[in-house]
Amino acid sequence: MVVASVAAVLLAGGGGAYWAATAANGDGGGSGGAAAGGGGSAPPPLALDERADVPPAAPDGPPQGIAVGEPDPHGGKIVHRVSGTLPQGPGRAEVRRAVGTVTAAEVTRLAKALGLAGTPRAEGTSWTVGSDKDGSGPLLRVDRQAPGTWTFARYGSGGTDDCRRGASVCSSGRTAPDGSGSPVSESAARAAATPVLKAAGLDDAALDSRQVMGSARVVNADPVVDGLPTYGWSTGVQVGPDGDVVGGSGHLKGLEKGDSYPVISAGEALKQLNGSSSRTGRGSGVGGCAEPVPLEGDLKSPGVRCGTRTGAEPSTTTVTIDKAVFGLSMQHVAGEPALVPSWLFSVRSAAGGAGTTLARVAVDPAYLAKAKDAPATPPGGTGGASGSSRQIQSYSADGQNLSVTFWGGVCSTYAASAAEDGKTVRVTVAESKQEGKKVCVMMAQELNRTVTLDAPLGDRAVIDAASGARVPSA
Structure with missing residues (x-):
């Protein structure tokens, strides 16, 4: 095992916890070394399957129905406050990947x-x-x-x-x-x-x-x-x-070491976390603003439009972070699970129980890229291109049956097909709009479709034909 690149020390006292970290090269972070195995060359962009500016986990707490750390779809604002002093971190860190096959x-x-x-x-x-x-x-x-x-x-x-010869009933004490x-x-x-x-x-x-x-x-x-x-x-x-x-x-x-990337400080990660959790305008949160949907054939505009002020101001919820430490969090990189350098924030539970963790990717945003299989629009949204490019989230295989999971709209029908060769199975999900639909609710749902293969999947890779990216197993 390589000597730890970061040493963390917890100092108790005052109104909270203080975490100090020292980079192995002694500069306290900020300056970076060469990429792992790259002789100082710049590492390739890290293609995360999900947006790195959205917390992958959120703890419990108010407002009711909204997890702390998650944006309030009604325009509420989440503010993360640190109890104590944020630590320094290393200048750069490596991604870890699991490679090869199990013997x-x-x-x-x-x-x-x-x-x-x-x-x-x-x-x-x-x-x-x-x-x-x-x-x-x-x-x-x-x-x-x-x-x-x-x-x-x-x-x-x-x-x-546990069946004895000649016994009419099999039984066991276990x-x-x-x-x-x-x-x-x-x-x-x-x-x-x-x-x-x-x-x-x-x-x-x-x-x-x-x-x-x-x-x-x-x-x-x-x-x-x-x-x-x-x-x-x-x-x-x-x-x-x-x-x-x-x-x-x-x-x-x-896990094996991959490429080394420059990383951001805990303060910058916290700033991004607060930025992604702030929604100050009505209709700017998740799902936008809900409006009455006219019946088919009745295209009259509703009397109340999105953005109409009701006098109620968006609420602000303050979340206390007790501890921050530099570590690694599980992310999907180009369809495969990997451990990515991250800041791990320990969040105090509003109910007084066990706290939870918010993981924030620490890789410098300049080195992050959108994965090939990331959807161009949110689930259920509309893109500008003609046709449908649907991201396949995962797959499961049982003999010659291959089941794929993806996001789709409630007003369309979907069919899956596969093209096979000796090394890959390329799956296409085709979308068909339902005829006669003049008005459709913009709502996404998780869907499954099953394809019958010519032969069991075996060790072949499943590829999303629309994006060319490998699909992870469920």
């Missing part, structure tokens, strides 16, 4: 930690271990392609495998938990999860075992990469009331 040996190591015997079986795009009879036993499934997303369930949905019993202690849950986390390469992860799901306690592990905390790349291990691991999910493939 059978890596799956075997994880399966052994989960108490599963047997050899990993290759099934389409996944490795599987266990539950090869009636579906009642434990099952581990791992995606073969990086980042090696894995899921584990101790109890299946079938009957049992059945799925019914939610009864009390969750184990946090220390017991961590002890049970430790072998699994070690097999997944998470020896040094930051652990949180406060979450309880019924009778199971969940140990959530966020990896620490070269000394940097992460957000959005968690592994969760569920421990039942008997102390056994009953479920879990995470990523098995390790």
